[in-house]
Amino acid sequence: MTRVVEIPTSFDDQTFDQFAKNFGEPGDEKLLFDAHAANWATPYGLTGILVAGQVLRDSGAEKPLFTIPNDRNVSGYWSRLGFFDFAEEFFELHGKVPKVIPKNKQDVLLEITPIREVDDVHEVVRKIQERAVAILTHELKLDSTSTMGFAMALSEACQNIVEHSGTSGWVSVQSYNWKKRLGRKIVLIAVSDSGMGFRESLEPSLAKHHGDRWGDGPALEAALMQAVSRFRDPGRGQGLQGIRRYLNRWDGKMSVRSGTSRLTISPDWDSDDPRLDNLAKFPGSQIQMIIPEQLETSKGSK
Numbered sequence: 001m002t003r004v005v006e007i008p009t010s011f012d013d014q015t016f017d018q019f020a021k022n023f024g025e026p027g028d029e030k031l032l033f034d035a036h037a038a039n040w041a042t043p044y045g046l047t048g049i050l051v052a053g054q055v056l057r058d059s060g061a062e063k064p065l066f067t068i069p070n071d072r073n074v075s076g077y078w079s080r081l082g083f084f085d086f087a088e089e090f091f092e093l094h095g096k097v098p099k100v101i102p103k104n105k106q107d108v109l110l111e112i113t114p115i116r117e118v119d120d121v122h123e124v125v126r127k128i129q130e131r132a133v134a135i136l137t138h139e140l141k142l143d144s145t146s147t148m149g150f151a152m153a154l155s156e157a158c159q160n161i162v163e164h165s166g167t168s169g170w171v172s173v174q175s176y177n178w179k180k181r182l183g184r185k186i187v188l189i190a191v192s193d194s195g196m197g198f199r200e201s202l203e204p205s206l207a208k209h210h211g212d213r214w215g216d217g218p219a220l221e222a223a224l225m226q227a228v229s230r231f232r233d234p235g236r237g238q239g240l241q242g243i244r245r246y247l248n249r250w251d252g253k254m255s256v257r258s259g260t261s262r263l264t265i266s267p268d269w270d271s272d273d274p275r276l277d278n279l280a281k282f283p284g285s286q287i288q289m290i291i292p293e294q295l296e297t298s299k300g301s302k
Contacts, residue, residue, distance in 0.1 A: 002065070005052075007035035011045030013255060013288050019045070020280035023052050031056070031064035033091060038069040043172035043190035044288045046083045047112060050170050051194045053090025055283050058167075058194070068095030076100075081172060082111035109135060109187065110173035121158040124171060125151050135175050139185050141294040142250055149246040150291070156239035157191040157287050165195025165284060182269060184293040194284040198223050198258040216259035217277045224256060224263055243289065250291050258285040267292075 005022045008015040033049065056064055066087060069075045076098040078084060084097045110128045115121060132150050136142045154173070161169035171191045178186050199219040206222055207214045222228040227241045240256075244265060247254050255264040255272070260279045264272045269292070 002030045002032050005031050005033045005064075007033060007038050007041075007049065008045070009037055009039055011038060011041040013042070013044050013257075016045065016048060016257065016282075016286070017279050019048060020282040023280075023282065025281070026056060026059075026061060028061075030062050033064055033066045036067040036070050036095070038074055039071055040074070041078065042188060043081060043112065043174050044188070044192070044286065046078065046081060047170040047172060047190050047192035048282075048286060050083070050086055050090065050112070051192050051282075051284055051286075053087065054168075054194045057090050063090070063092050066091035066093050068093060068097060070095075072098060080108050080111075081174070082113075086112060086114070086170075107175050108173075109175055110171065112170055112172040114168055115158045115161045115171055115191075115193075116168040118159075118162055121155055121162060124158055125155050128154065128173060132173075135187060136291075139175065139293065140187060140250075140291060142291075146250065149249070153243045153246045153289060154189060156243055157189065157289065159239060160285075160287070161191065161193045161195070164198075164201050165193040167193060167195040167284070169193025169195070169284070178292075182292060184295075186293065187291045189287075189289040189291075191287040192284065197283070197285050198256075202228060215277070216261035217263070217275055220256055220258055220261055220263040221275070224254075224265070247289060247291065250294065252292065253288075253290040255288050256285060257282070257287075 008018050011019065053064065079098045079100045084093065087093065109131045110124065113124055129151060133147050136146050136150055137144055158171050169192055173187065173189050175185065175187050178184060199216045202219045202222055206228065210218050224240050224244065243254060251267040251269065253266050253270050255262060260277065260281050262276045262279060264274055266272050
């Protein structure tokens with residue numbers, strides 16, 4: 001029997017829990033990931049699909065089916081992000097994969113890229129550096145010092161996969177014009193892995209201290225708010241703190257989902273819940289960072 005895992009019509013961080021519920025905890029049944037009606041997906045959503053496929057592949061499950069979006073503009077965008085290049089490894093694709101037209105890739109700052117080792121992190125930063133300078137300074141109106149912090153934030157988020165997840169993961173960076181939602185341009189960074197997650201990573205050092213209160217939520221708060229790391233070396237745990245400081249400087253937003261919880265650090269322009277618990281369980285951890293175009297008034301206050 002085949003069980004359908006419906007891909008949300010509009011798939012981003014706000015609808016990710018819907019996808020996690022649909023994915024559930026797969027057993028022996030064959031799965032069909034149905035994206036035929038999809039009309040929008042961010043890198044956060046697409047890397048999440050790849051994580052689900054990777055989990056199934058690593059568990060030895062039967063290769064799931066995947067229906068490609070009917071809308072050619074949507075499937076074309078997924079192609080520009082490089083989604084299908086990796087999806088074909090995990091899924092049996094049904095539908096036509098559009099060919100990528102290079103001249104339409106200017107909105108993609110970094111195609112979906114696998115992170116397996118430290119060298120991959122260095123390569124990601126190298127690939128995006130030139131594109132990042134143009135988008136950050138010319139389109140988002142950040143000053144020239146922002147590019148170094150951007151590279152640091154991207155590197156630290158990817159490094160988290162290598163050092164803490166125990167497996168590989170994915171990263172992608174995209175620019176958007178959020179006319180309706182924010183009235184400004186943004187850059188969105190998505191980093192996702194299928195690893196052990198924050199709770200399991202920090203459990204040996206923190207579970208006893210928290211007792212019955214221990215869980216995914218407290219683990220996220222320990223990592224993001226208190227700079228706790230599973231490594232005892234001096235200076236460990238500062239990577240996520242560095243990302244927070246960088247995003248705070250530029251009115252950015254950061255959310256981290258792991259297990260059944262999500263922690264969000266929001267600027268004034270956003271009203272997302274600071275912490276959500278009892279979400280549908282999903283493997284590994286998913287990080288999203290958003291950097292908005294700077295308003296003249298906010299630039300002067302930095």
